[in-house]
Amino acid sequence: MILRGRNPFDGKPQLTLRDVAEAAGVSEMTVSRVLRNRGDVSDRTRARVYSAARSLGYVPNKIAGALASNRVNLVGVVIPSLSNMVFPDVLGGIGKVLSETPLQPVIGTSQYDPETEEKVIYEMLSWRPSGLIVAGLEHTSAAQAMMRSAGIPVVEVMDVDGDPVAAAVGISHIRAGRDMAREILARGYRKIGYLGSGSGGDHRAQKRLQGLREGLSAAGVTLTDSCFYEGASGFGTGRQMSADMLSRHPDLDFLYYNTDMNAAGGLLYCLEKGMKIPEEIGLAGFNSFEVLDGLPMRIATMDSRRTEIGQKAAELIAANALSDEIIALEPRFLEGETVRRR
């Protein structure tokens, strides 16, 4: 007889349907039906099964269930990081929609590294999820191939400037940059500095910068200065960058930041230096973070609509359509108090 080796770490042998079936005096099949609320089972049997399952402390084995049914109620979500508040917000939108379905999100992070992302996507797909949501449009070609041939709904989120593998939900960051240029110019600012992230990994910030440049040059204006940081955004980063840039170019009349977090640091710096905001100098950020309501001034920003992006993406997955729809939400300018009124 073959003795199956058990994992040496296994505590007790796993409780199976069979155990519950014996305890309740019915077949495994009946137990399975009761526990999944499938098919007709008499109330009496149902009650017996429930009480047997409960008193044994039975927890079904989803692994086995998934293998047998070829159905896995998981949705893979691959994002760069959890430290950047942008992504938890997207996850919030996804979770809200999925919580009304049998689907469950499973999160993986790529640390802004394409190779890591490829691995994470591979791991996710090897669990045969019901759908996949991936942040951004830039991936290794192997990752794109996997996404394309996964045979499940795939949605790329955050960005629509590029070539999605399948469906995409996001905003155009190029357009966000252009719109910001228009708002800045319309308010009479002309000497503009950009403060953003240096890592080529932040494609979306790069696109906003590109849009900004395009928008300015359409009006014959050139970006006066730009400055890039490595590492995390934050008040300290924003403060430092602002100080550096203003010492290089004391004549700047506008600072555009890649994110509100940095903009907040810049705002505090400028206020401390006694600069007149928004007359002397204007400031704007990106994302619209609620935690920051309560700064001395409301920062002009653009709503990146992350919660809605998460929701729409989850809806596409829940609809189980292998669509290649591209849903472009409009970035929304929020005037705040750090720019002159038009």
Added chain:
Amino acid sequence: MILRGRNPFDGKPQLTLRDVAEAAGVSEMTVSRVLRNRGDVSDRTRARVYSAARSLGYVPNKIAGALASNRVNLVGVVIPSLSNMVFPDVLGGIGKVLSETPLQPVIGTSQYDPETEEKVIYEMLSWRPSGLIVAGLEHTSAAQAMMRSAGIPVVEVMDVDGDPVAAAVGISHIRAGRDMAREILARGYRKIGYLGSGSGGDHRAQKRLQGLREGLSAAGVTLTDSCFYEGASGFGTGRQMSADMLSRHPDLDFLYYNTDMNAAGGLLYCLEKGMKIPEEIGLAGFNSFEVLDGLPMRIATMDSRRTEIGQKAAELIAANALSDEIIALEPRFLEGETVRRR
């Protein structure tokens, strides 16, 4: 013949080991060995298998593998929320340690609701993970029973004031409150207000408040006022609470917040009102958030050691010991600039 019903949403039939085996002209078992780097396989065979697998675009089915091997390299992590930056930091610590093992974290959120938490734990356990990390010590008794009988390493994190199901890694929040009381009193403040979260769900903040009260009363001092909010922490919340409390008690000389986020709002408010910090009024928060470096003053706070907590918890899981060790890290007071120097 039996035609197995496939999920109507299935695209193509799944690619199996058998397909790769045929393409490479070897047995399924050999393919399995190559793909898992197990056992001895000749270089020639290995190469053939790899190229077959790659050219077909084969992605192994972990569901089947897990069922057959009774091994699932997942670690369930259950936290209240991702919006509170505390938890992403813990996840960072967990991820860092697990990335050096074959284990992968899977995140679930409870939304600060014990019933939801119970469900999430149940779902997690039904995937038969290799370990479980749960935030906090307060759970439904059903959840505790599941954790106890899961037969896998279970670690409760963040808090050590209570009765863990098995292992625990965290700080004593009661002690954090007491230590803060001592620091406040040692600096000569006597009229102290507490500003915190009202939701009974935030057990750890409650414990800090309790510790604060104990620490004060040991010195014969009573908390002058306390105030609680519902909803999210943030600058606006901190500002509002501070304004309310100071209008009720203009004679307060210290404000202790449940989190640095709120403390930051309070700091900005007090500065705007022209109050002298730290002479006239002192401020302290909790957690030590790096993003906030760059505020006009560094807020006095206490390091909640979340990254280390995540790391230690992950180490316990990785060691695969069914231990009931309680690891209490020390909360560390960080003086900042919003309290008088001793």
Added chain:
DNA sequence: CTGAAAGCGCTAACAT
């Protein structure tokens, strides 16, 4: 309404 049989895709154990 209930049960019996087959098998999901993979890996452990036992050959060779």
Added chain:
DNA sequence: ATGTTAGCGCTTTCAG
């Protein structure tokens, strides 16, 4: 170094 066999725990299908 490679192949063969049995079976993981569940669900699907078909038969009462």
